[in-house]
Amino acid sequence: MALPGPQDGQPLLSVENLQTHFRTPDGVNRAVDGVSFHVNAGETLAIVGESGCGKSVTAMSILRLIPEPPGKIAGAIRLNGKNLLECSDREMRQIRGNDISMIFQEPMTSLNPVLTVGRQIGETLRLHQGMSAKQAEDRAVEMLNLVGIPEAKRRVREYPHQLSGGMRQRVMIAIALACNPKLLIADEPTTALDVTIQAQILELMRDLKHRVGAAIVLITHDLGVVAEVAERVVVMYAGKKVEEAAIGPLFRSPRHPYTQGLLGSMPKLGSSLTGHETRLAEIPGLVPSLKAKIPGCVFASRCPHATDLCRAVAPALEEKAPGHVAACHYAPREGAMAA
Amino acid sequence: MSTATLSPGAGVALPAGVNAAAPMPDIMPPVKPKKGFIGFLRRNPTIAIGGFLVLLMVCVAVFAPFLWTKDPTALAPALRTREPSAQWWFGTDMLGRDVYSRVLYGTRVSLTVGFSVAICASLIGLVIGLTSGFIRVADAIIMRIMDGMMSIPSILLAIALMALTRGSVGNVILAITIAEIPRVSRLVRGVVLSLREQPYVDAAVAAGTRTPMIIIRHILPNTLAPLTVQATYICASAMITEAILSFIGAGTPPIIPSWGNIMAEGRALWQVKPYIVFFPAVFLSITVLAVNLLGDGLRDALDPRMAKRL
Amino acid sequence: MNAIAPLLQVNDLKKHFPIHGGFFGGTTGYVYAVDGVSFEIMRGETLSLVGESGCGKSTVGKALLRLFSITGGQVILGGTRIDDMPSGTLRPLRRRMQVVFQDPFSSLNPRLRVRDILAEPIRNFGLAKDAADLEARVAGLMDKVRLPRDAVNRWPHEFSGGQRQRIGIARALAAEPDLIICDEAVSALDVSVKAQIVNLLQDLQKELGLAMLFISHDLAIVEHMTHRVAVMYLGKIVEVAPKRSLFAAPKHPYTEALLSAVPVPEPGAARERIILKGDVPSPINPPKGCRFHTRCPYAFDRCRTEEPALRPVADAMGEGHIAACHLHDRPAAENPLAGSKGASLLAVG
Secondary structure, X not given: XXXXXXXXXXXXXXXXXXXXXXXXXXXXXXXXXXXXXXXXXXXXXXXXXOOOOOHHHHHHHHOOOOOOOOEEEEEEEEEOOEEHHHOOHHHHHHHEOOOEXXXXXXXXXOOOOOOXXXXXXXXXXXXXXXXXXXXXXXXXXXXXXXXXXXXXXXXXXXXXXXXXXXXXXXXXXXHHHOOOOOEEEEEOOOOOOOHHHHHHHHHHHHHHHHHHOOEEEEEEOOHXXXXXXOOEEEEEEOOEEXXXXXXXXXXXXXXXXXXXXXXXXXXXXXXXXXXXXXXXXXXXXXXXXXXOOOOOOOXXXXXXXXXXXXXXXXXXXXXXXXXXXXXXXXXXXXXXXHO | OOHHHOOOOOOOOOOOOOOEOOXXXXXXXOOOXXXXXXXXXXXXXXXXXXXXXXXXXXXXXXXXXXXXXXXXXOOOHHHOOOOOOOOOOOOEOOOOOEHHHHHHHHHHHHHHHHHHHHHHHHHHHHHHHHHHHHOHHHHHHHHHHHHHHHOOOHHHHHHHHHHHOOOOHHHHHHHHHHHHHHHHHHHHHHHHHHHHOOHHHHHHHHOOOOHHHHHHHHHHHHHHHHHHHHHHHHHHHHHHHHHHHHHOOOOOOOOOOOHHHHHHHHHOOOOOOOHHXXXXXXXXXXXXXXXXXXXXXXXXXXXXXXXXXX | OOOOOOOEEEEEEEEXXXXXXXXXXXXXXXXXXXEEEEEEEOOXXXXXXXXXXXXXXXXXXXXXXXXXXXXXXXXXXXXXXXXXXXXXXXXXXXXXEEEEOOOOOOOOOOOOOHHHHHHHHXXXXXXXXXXXXXXXXXXXXXXXXXXXXXXXXXXXXXXXXXXXXXXXXXXXXXXXXXXEEEEOOOOOOXXXXXXXXXXXXXXXXXXXXXXXXXXXXXXXXXHHHOOEEEEEEOOEEEEEEXXXXXXXXXXOHHHHHHHHHOOOOOOOOOOOOOOOOOOOOOOOOOOOOOOOOOOOOOXXXXXXXXXXXXXXXXXXXXXXXXXOOHHHHOOHHHOOOOOOOHHHHHOOO
């Protein structure tokens, strides 16, 4: 492959100071503005946030699927040390679907309706790994078995419209995993699915994580899904990373007021049994426009604890506890939390 | 409060060691949003270009007598088939008439026919489309009639209708309008059927709004955008149809100069005096292109999906 | 009217959509979207209708609103049967039952200002004495949904999703209804905005004593909002119970699976998982017997042939728990649904 192998102590993917801006008729939309994170081999990282926070744009930027113009990407995206932003289009085509692959939200529109499932799985294999048609079909059957589609031999010759929504998402996962990618980017993979089907797909993702060993970047707005599959979480708001931590600390002791607000505004299932039925916490107001520069903290306009300092000085990401960073002037550090 | 006054210890209680984030650079030059009409034209260059050309043609039609033209019907057998020159900008035809003047006056016919057909066909199509979108029984009958009409190419239908009457601009408009109605009716019906499924229409029904008011307040205003776009395409197609009818002698009477009959008269001399056909053809092409550009621009600007982008 | 009579009573409601096909557009089959649904809603009560997409829950809402004619059954609103009423007689009664839809973008007419959107039901039902009263009512509605009064002159596209949903709620309130049908009213909203709208709906319900039919697929929101829950599967109600009973002791295998499938924001929570196999069958050709038997982990022979009826089941939590499942005819030792499994399914307690 075009890429060097992993080196000791180096993350599989590291995103450094990523900026993705779009030129629009009413100003520059700073959709992603200085986001850094890394993904280790075999790890599942979730990027959570509400619509418009830049999480999907981040995912598209990693694969360089942002149309330029009107978009522009700056910073560095390193896959095993190689900066993808410096790759030629030809190199990127090699990397997409082979080293990094992607699953989208809508399984109906991301499959080609006039090609059989087997052809669509085989296509990437023939393209990237030079397999023959026969080899590709055998591998397609193998992949359908892997993602738990019954009667794979028959299904491989079917068209997407003959499959249900859950089955289609399984096919999407099969296509994504066909070339044994090192990194899988899943953009809201279960959002369009019903809750019982979502449970099936999440179960499949957990299972595949052990069996396939690819690192996963999971883009979602659903903190429940995050808790079910991720190991580490990046919380994004208005194009910035506001908090990052392992899932345990993030859900137990969120440091950033936005994360606290998000968790507080979700009704807890089972609240009628525990008797903890409380009014939901609201985050007042609206997400700010990204077309104007925000001088201070991006969350200051909605934060219950915001002060003049927050409105004037943007907080840097600080390590508040080992492995737990947050961008808030007032978020307590570990010592202070205990006191 | 400005940033300058806010440094640690400047009167505001700060926790020790405020850690400010490094400012993010601009990676693309800033965009100054243009408000108002100029901004709209900048965002929609096709509307600007198409609109400008259409406006230009309207001015040509209105002010034709003042644009250094001569009498377009004045015969001058002595001055037949002169090449384009300083005196006859587009030359003269086989009867010695000034082609420049005839082409400019011909603009009047084309635009009159184009605009009239667009307006009449849209209004009649709107009524028919609304009726069949709301009354199921009428729908089955009306749509079968429309299907029947659409199975005849509109140009043939227009020729057949013209054969029944005598050539006049009014009859040309009538014939082309009838030929265009099925397309508009189908469009309006489709829009009406999809609008009837909109939640706001359901909400209005639940709020006790009577059907006539549903149509007037909730359906009609929302059909206008796609209808406007369709009207521009009909306008362009009507101008071409008019030219064809006049070219084959089934349209505007020869006494009134129109691009179609100028070209028809120049046809015999096409190989030796191509300019007689060339100039009206260029005018027709530019006008049709302009109207189509305007239509494409309006379609993009009025499409709600485009408005939601970014 | 009897004080304890339900505000809305639905008996055996059916809606079958014909499928047109063939050369002459004849009917080739039916989508059994709603196939015999009964429930009632008391004054001031919230009943939730939950289920997955295609189960017919939204069709129930639209059928109650008479947005289309129903195939069978009765709808009784405040003692008056409205399902067979001619539309002219029905119109004044529509005031009592209003609706809030899911999509904040398509539920407001883009060509009407907020004032006109809110004034429409007030005018239709003749609620305002004069123009000044109309204006005052519109301003009052804006206050109720916590939007600035001067926003009435603006167009829908100038508002965010959450604000548009507030306008939709204000329009529903404008008719001074007794019952509001919320058809996935908060599903399309972001988490933080969703909380704002949920709180608003709860406050309004308390303040105005509204009854609510809350149609949703989100069980956490349902648990937060509702008094009673009805679970639908493939056009039928499979279980109805007061909220606590349903979440503590689900008595239908489908409810049980639904509860266990909801992801909870608690990493590493130890919970019992029931992952249903396969997909929901087509409502064009629903399975014989119990409609859930194709996916039910406990299905036995009887389920494949005989359709279970909804009937009261024993529940330690209290009265009013009904379910349609043959398991409850078995001795408790052989009935996996006999106990109260809710806590272990939801990982609480």
